[in-house]
């Protein structure tokens with residue numbers, strides 16, 4: 001399974017992506033949760049320690065003068081799987097967590113890490129690993145291919161005017177040059193069927209799931225705890241379980 005969660009900031013990408021990754025890891029098989037948002041979020045919802053550490057510079061070699069290709073490459077002999085074993089943090093349920101580093105210093109300081117990050121997620125073998133990505137709010141990274149490891153892009157949409165507008169723009173990912181197999185909507189913070197209809201109509205996307213507005217999630221956030229640990233029996237977590245089941249089913253069909 002290879003998915004990426006996109007959508008407006010605050011829509012619920014991190015809360016849902018972290019929950020989804022943990023549930024997927026419990027089902028067995030290696031899961032890499034990928035955070036390319038410079039604001040932490042996914043670490044909290046997974047329950048891994050928040051660090052700012054990028055992939056270290058010794059993971060990459062810089063292109064020499066006159067050489068072709070990207071500016072940085074994974075160090076010779078370092079495969080994407082080994083890079084994950086070495087640099088991804090191990091979290092609860094065995095989920096692995098990789099981030100490209102937080103923008104504290106100058107952006108160029110992270111260049112090596114970001115190249116490594118993209119090479120790792122692009123190069124992980126297709127049959128074994130599941131990838132669950134959490135992209136930053138808005139459309140920029142998504143349209144620059146940061147979620148291109150995903151076969152299914154899930155646009156997380158709240159039933160608010162701004163979130164719906166953002167979803168409409170993100171729906172155009174399906175029209176790009178190398179589009180993902182599917183771009184679908186996941187309605188979040190839903191308070192009734194009318195909200196789901198609104199998301200379907202205004203986003204123009206198929207809605208593959210609806211997560212109710214759930215106080216338990218807000219409370220988990222206040223406590224800095226993953227929803228799957230703090231509120232395992234909540235309606236919101238149950239809705240993510242249903243989403244996972246549905247995607248699994250559609251995949252094996």
Ligand SMILES: Nc1ncnc2c1ncn2[C@@H]1O[C@H](COP(=O)(O)OP(=O)(O)O)[C@@H](O)[C@H]1O
Nearest residue numbers: 009010011012013014015189212213214217221
């Ligand atoms: N279904 C929900 N019900 C209640 N609160 C939610 C729900 N989904 C997300 N939230 C809360 O909304 C806020 C934004 O969620 P977050 O996952 O950080 O958004 P994003 O990653 O899209 O910016 C958080 O406080 C989170 O706990």
Ligand SMILES: [Mg+2]
Nearest residue numbers: 013014037041
């Ligand atoms: Mg987030």
